[in-house]
Amino acid sequence: YIPELSSKDIENYLMFLVVQEYCPKEQFEAFLEKIKKEKLLISDDVIDVQKIKEKAMDFIGDENKRKFEETVDVIAGIKAIVAGNLKGNPRQTKRFLNTYITKKKLAELYFGTDEGALDTRVLAKLLVLQKLDNDLFIQLNEWNKRFTTENEEFKAMLECIESPDNENEKFKAWNIPSIIKWVESEPKHLEKIRLDRYFYLTRESLKKADVDISTLSAAAKDVLEHIGRAARGLMPQIVEKIAALNAVDQSKVFEVVTPKIKKGEIEFYIIRSLFVNFEAYRDKICNALEGYSKKITLRSVPAIREMRAADLKKVDDLLATWEKSGILEKKIMEEIKKEGK
Structure with a gap:
């Protein structure tokens, strides 16, 4: 068990890892001694990038100074978002930086180092999105495939989240604080940049993968444990616990739960509570249920009726999909639609 660090500590740690990347071991230890003597870590503020540069340059060889400055400037631009997402986990912080350094080296190998070959700031920003929400990362790749003179869907999403009067279901998952900050x-x-090269470098992340459980907060793990052993009467309490999570933790809980819904491992009374109470995740739940392979029985009818009362169109589209796939018989469909009669 590694105790959680504060966001300030994670930001400082990330910057120190950049210094370590370009320093011999002995020189890095001397750099840390200097930081300790000057008591920079005692401050309540994050050490700014200019101060890191000033303190580190004496310990970095001339051959690495340009690369160090470039990397430290890029990481400084995203460190607050990374720190907020990693929940005080130093191991995940190091893993993120290693991923960025590796992708940067691959970019130089594949595309060269000429100006305009690849913007490392864009690469870093995409890696942050992949960490925040892999589903949105995959969606951005799909939008990029339809790039003409610009990425029209990304532009529409920007306009949507920047306008308080523009509520579009399509972009609801983008309209949460952590993603808006990103x-x-x-x-x-x-939207002005064709992202093909960047997604080529991150192509392994475009496959649906299990959530890295080590990045979940204690509260998110507690919620998942309760869902795993939920009785009907406990669902209101579980809904309250999920509602109390921050946006990132909520997203990760649903990333864990939706594949289990698709496999038929989650009871319909749980699915009903999630669907009814968390509108932002209805599309994800419906997408998972479209791949549901078990027969829909009379036992599930009351839960599906409640889901239909909450969102008629989404559930009727789902029922039509189930009927085509053969898992929903006509008489069960009629039973579900008896609501209100």
């Missing part, structure tokens, strides 16, 4: 980080206007 959208607003530099470089902001990704």
Whole structure:
């Protein structure tokens, strides 16, 4: 067990890891001694990038100074978002930086180092999105495939979340604080950039993968444990626990739960509570249920009726999909639709 660090500590740690990447071991230890003597870590503030540069340059060889400056500037631009997402986990912080350094080296190998070959700030920003929400990362790749003179769907999403009066179900998953913070980080206007090369470098992340459980907070793990042994009467309490999670933890809980819904491992009274109470995740739940392979029985009818009362169109589309696949018989369909009669 590794105790959680504060966001400030994670940001400082990330910057120190960049220094370590470009320092021989002895020089890095000397750098840390200097930091300790000057008591920079005692401050309540994050050590700014200029101060890191000033303190580190004496310990970095001339051949690495340009690469160090470039990397430290890029990481400084995203460190607050990364720190907020990693929940105080130093191991995940190091893993993120290693991923960025590896992808950067691959980019130089594949595309060269000429100006314009690849913007490392864009690469870092995409890696942050992959960490925040892999589903949105995959969606952005799909949007990028339809790029013409610009990424029209990314542009529409920007307009949607920037306008308080524009509520579009399609972009609801993008309209949460952590993702908005990511959208607003530099470089902001990704709709102007064709991202093919960046997604090629991160192609293994475009496959649906299990959530890295080590990144879940204690509260998110507690919620998942309760879902795993939920009785009907406990669902209101579980809903309250999920509602109390921050946006990132909520997203990760649903990332864990939706594949289990698809496999038929989650009872319909649980699915009903999640669907009815968390509108932002209805599309994900419906997408999972479209791949449901078990027969729909009379036992599930009351739960599906409640889901249908909450969102008629989504559930009727789902029922039509089930009927075509053969898992929903016509008489069960009629029973579900008896609601209100």
